[in-house]
Each structure stands twice: as structure tokens, then as C-alpha cells.
Amino acid sequence: MFKIIWNRFKRNRLSVAGLAVIASLALAALAAPLVSPHSPTKIDVYNVLAPPDASHPFGTDELGRDVFSRMVWGSRASLKVGFIAVGIAIAIGTFIGAVAGFYGAKVDAVLMRFVDIMLAFPTFFLILAVIAVVEPSISTIMIVIGLTGWMDVARLVRAEFLTLKERDFVSAARALGSTDSRLILRHIIPNALSPVFVAATFGIAGAILTESGLSFLGLGVQPPDPSWGNMLTSGKDNITVAWWLSLFPGVAILVTVLSYNLVGEGLRDALDPRLWRGDE
């Protein structure tokens, strides 16, 4: 099964390139202390806003800190937020979608109204409101992005459940005396996972973008901890004198998000049986 998916995925060269970028970023994030040439937080007052050179390939910021090292450490923030926020969103979305789709009728109506209500809020507004109430920090935004991002997953899972629960293998399991929770967890969810994986990949891309936007506004990862978003804040403050502060972290966000989107696209095609040809 995985072999088939991988063979299909591999045909899309761009998606494979995206996967390679993601893998090397993850490695760099894990090995941040080894990869970064300088300390990400060490202040050097004699070397403030230095343009890129051999010792500081991406220059230094307004406190003389090495931009490249800060970016390497900042990739940890993106990775963490992306995966944990999406993990939360998938868990909530799958639960609500599964319950709504499985039980239908009133349960479904109430839960889907709840989804509609959540979707009516401009997500960014809702996130900001919560951050106004709770201290902004990396854990806050991971949780908040997760709590405000599960609605699409819930809709996807519900739709899968609506068709899957009528299928013969489910009726058979029910006739054999399976409990509801066993039916949901063992029989239906494993068959409903493909669209969830695809949504999760796109979701990570979205979560990284949101995190960088929030950190840029000073509401996400708090200085002196580096994140690509809050590095761009100093880029904005020094916009007339230090272009490198704006350029490199932005490109890093763009390339990372692009990679997740490309992998998501490749995964979607690879998992869609309608696109499978007879040759496999």
C-alpha cells in the first residue's frame, strides 16, 4: 500500500523536491546547535547591522546577533507550531467529524451548526482575541491555531463517514456485534484517513504562515527567542538600512510553506484512486 502511494507520489518531481526541503529543514532544526555558526542570542555591540560577509553569511541584526544562526534556531519554532497545531486540529476535527457523520440526525445538525459558527469568525480575529486574554507565547499560539483550525477536517471526516457507514463491511462488522466505538475507530476511521493526511499537510503550511504573522506582530514567539516571523519585525524596523533582515527570513518562510504545499498536492494526487492508472 505504502509502496503504491510512494510510487505514485514520486512521479511528481516538484513534490519530491518539496519533501527533500522539508526533510533537510527538519534535520537542521534538530541539529541546530551543530549547524549554526554562532549563538542565536549572543549580542555583539561592535557588529550591529553588519551586511552579509564570510563570518555572517546573512548579516547581523540590530543587536549584532547572527541572522543565519537565528534562522536555524527559528526553524524549530516553525516546525513545532506546524506539527503540534495541526495535530490538535486533526484530533478535534476527526472526533467531531466522526461523531457527526456516524450518528447523523440531531447530533450531526448541532455539531455542524457549531462548525458554521466557528467558520463565521475571521480566524485571525479569533486568534488575536484569545492571545489578548492569555499571555502570548509559542505554546499559546500552537494551541490557539489548533483550536481555530479544525473545522475543515471535521467537514472532510464527516463526509467520509456519511458514505463509509453505509458500506457493506461496516454493516457486516455491526452484524457481528461491534460496538459503536469499535466501528468508528477500527473500521471507519482507517478508511477515512487519506483526505485527512492531505489536509494535514496543507494545514502545516497554513499554521507556519499564521505563526510567522503572529510573531511578526509581536503576539507569537517572544524575543529573544528567534522565529522567522519575529525576525521580520526587526526587518521592518530597519527597513531603510538593512535589507538582509527582511529578505532571508521571508524567503525561508516562503520556501518552507511552498514545500509543504507541494507535498500536499503530490500526496493528494497519489492518494486519489480516481487518478490511479491500471498499470499499478
Added chain:
Amino acid sequence: MPAYIAKRLLLMLPLIFGITLITFTVIHLAPGGPVEVETEMSLKASAQARENLKKLYGLDKPLHVQYLEWLKRFVMLDFGKSFVDNKKVVDKIFERIPITLTINMLSLFLIIAIAVPVGVVSATKQYSLFDKLTTVFVFLGFSTPTFWLALVLMIIFGVSLGLLPISGIQSIDVSGMNYFERLIDWIKHLILPVGLSAFGGIAGLSRYSRSSMLEVIRQDYVRTARAKGLKESDVIITHALRNALMPVVTILGLSVPGLIGGSVIFETIFAIPGMGQLFYASTMSRDYPTIMGILVIGAVLTLVGNLIADISYALVDPRIRVSGDK
């Protein structure tokens, strides 16, 4: 048709109720409640002052009573007074809404004007160079952090070339200008914010119109139109496009919350005195009455956007119009 609109409006009521409930819950998540936050800034605030504040906002009452009282005032558009300057929240919001709505309308217009033709052309010429280039653009559009793009464009057009202003919606010396010069000045200030807030939408909608169009041009009635010898342009525009546009209308409605939410970032970057900037400032100063007001109004604006989309959908699709009247 009136019956359809009435039904849709009625369906909005429970949603608005839910929106107020969630807003109320979010604000009361605050550890220690809103009063703690306001008084922690000034250590001198005495226990007596805190009690007074609590009374003022009704915070000493049980939660459900607080909610009902807030809801009662909400129905009359009374969101209370701002913690920051004691001005009425509803006034603060309504003086900010026009500029935010103007920018969002302009970018919606820009999105439709660019994305629909682009989507249609890349669908009719699938796998052509143009189609491939737009696909690249779409992926870049989905992946670019727009606040970063804003910085880059500010550097290029504002700092290096000096062509466009990078903050506010009018120049300082605007009072000395005549009407025409003011208009030019205003347009120059809006080019970057409007263009940027449309950027992501253009990518999304052109992708969407492309796939919608691809689906339609494979339909039998399009083949029939070709078979009876219609000009290709007639086939595409009068037969295919009209049907392909219908799902696009829905997507436009769904993009409203994204646009409104995005206004926080653009208005903060470009120092535009709109609702998004007010929301950001309120978040920073923890001005709960204003935050609650904007949250509710933002959500209601989204519902209105969806309603308009649904109504236009019904206008172009007779099937919905008829079944809605039953």
C-alpha cells in the same frame, strides 16, 4: 425569491447567537477576569476601585446573568465603553469600518477582475505555457507570507524607487490639495495595501475558476454547442462560463473572513486607521469591550458576505430560487 431571503435570514439568527456565546466565552477565559488585567497596570488601584470596576461591568454577577445582560445591550448595538479612552465602542468601530470595507471591496473587485479571466484562459488552454505559469503563480500565492511581501514591496517602491507612500491613507500636506490631487494621493496610498490583500485571493480564486471551468467544458451541453457550429468564444462565454461561475460565487463569499482577518496585518504594516488596526491596538491594550465588539461585528460581516453570495447564487441558479420558494 423574498421567501428564500427570509429563510436565509432566519437561519442566520442561531449562528449570531452562537457567535456571541463564543465571543463571551473567549473573553472570560482571562485568568482573574478582565478587571485584574485593567488594574494590574497601576499597582495603586485599591480594592475599592476594583470593586467599582466589577460593578460597572457587572462582573460580580453570575456568568449567565452577565451574558444575558451583555446580549441585551448587544442587540441594541451597545458594546459598552472602551477601557482605553472611555469612548463608546460602537462609535470607535463604526468610524473605522468604512476604510476597512473600502479596501476589502476594492481587493475583492481586483480578485474577480484578474482571477476569473486567468482561470478561464488557463482552463481552455490546459497545459499551455500560460497555464503552467499560472500554476506556478498560484503556488507562490498560496505560500508567500503577505506581510513579508508587503515589506519587500515597501523597500522596492517606497524606499528605493520612492514611487509610492508606505504609510497611512493620505499625505500630511493633503489640506493644500484640490479634489483631483487628493484622489490621486489617496489612490497612491491604497495601491500597495489593496494589491497585497488581493494577492492570496487571486491565487486561490484563479485556481478555483480553472478547475470549475475544466469541469464544465467537458459537459455534454458544451459539446452540443460546439457541434451546432457556434463560435468558440460564444461557447466559452455564454455556455460554459455562466455555469462555471456559480461555484465561484460561493467561494468568494467564503473568502470574506480571510480578507477581514487579513486587514489586521495590512493595516498595522501600512498604518491604515481601519478596523484591523483598531483590533490590533485593542489586543495589545487588552481593551475587552472593543475586542468583543469587533469580534462580533467581524463575524456578522462574514455572515452578511455569505448571505450576499447565497443570494447571488440563487439569482443565477433558478433551481435554488424555485425550491426556496416552496
